[in-house]
Amino acid sequence: MTTLHSSLGPNPRLVRMFMIEKGLEEGRDFTRVHYDIIIGANRQDASYVAKNPLGTTPTLELDDGTCLTESWPICEYIEELHPAPNLFGETPVERATVRKWARLFDQEVVVPMTMGFRAGAGRPMFEPRMAVVSPEAGAELSAMADDKWRMFDGFLGGSNHIALGRFTFADLPMFAFANFGFTVGWKLPEGTDNLARFIDTHNQRACASVWQQAE
Numbered sequence: 001m002t003t004l005h006s007s008l009g010p011n012p013r014l015v016r017m018f019m020i021e022k023g024l025e026e027g028r029d030f031t032r033v034h035y036d037i038i039i040g041a042n043r044q045d046a047s048y049v050a051k052n053p054l055g056t057t058p059t060l061e062l063d064d065g066t067c068l069t070e071s072w073p074i075c076e077y078i079e080e081l082h083p084a085p086n087l088f089g090e091t092p093v094e095r096a097t098v099r100k101w102a103r104l105f106d107q108e109v110v111v112p113m114t115m116g117f118r119a120g121a122g123r124p125m126f127e128p129r130m131a132v133v134s135p136e137a138g139a140e141l142s143a144m145a146d147d148k149w150r151m152f153d154g155f156l157g158g159s160n161h162i163a164l165g166r167f168t169f170a171d172l173p174m175f176a177f178a179n180f181g182f183t184v185g186w187k188l189p190e191g192t193d194n195l196a197r198f199i200d201t202h203n204q205r206a207c208a209s210v211w212q213q214a215e
């Protein structure tokens, strides 16, 4: 059976949310292996690093042993196998639109937010395992990420969907990284009422349950 190698954190949880949205059930459609990333179990397990040389989660291991990594391409793979409900767009233009928003969010928010976290509150966990910028640079990156959260608040406006006016993949990274932030003491930047409403709305979805489960 397909195995999702997973852990705490926004990236594996993004894939788990996507699977729930696709109606895939743990135990029936895939198995899940959990790694304790707080203690670095993911990077100490040689058999896991053989599947994903970066040692990060998630990895989707297929029946034939192929290991897919990177949360977004894993979701696109799942979309191809399970086209309904459609979450990446029905037409080339729709797909380009969904990918545009996801890429913009990845580059403008996810990169500075995660680098800022690793240099700040996450430093004891990450410094032993990867290059981390100085605390001062980390604070600047976190402030840059907050500015870009404000930009996304503006893009959302009165909608609860960043792309296509309906629920798509592009909503999930925003929801996942906000929830990740909340678990590590981050708060929505001032003046992001649209984002607050967006999060409240998506908290009602079944997939939000991954943020309420102890792991």
Ligand SMILES: N[C@@H](CCC(=O)N[C@@H](CS)C(=O)NCC(=O)O)C(=O)O
Binding pocket: 007, 008, 009, 010, 011, 012, 037, 040, 042, 043, 055, 056, 057, 058, 069, 070, 071, 072, 129
């Ligand atoms: N770009 C990757 C990021 C993967 C990643 O950084 N995963 C985190 C969990 S959210 C992780 O494994 N952290 C523990 C570590 O780096 O040791 C993706 O989209 O899947």
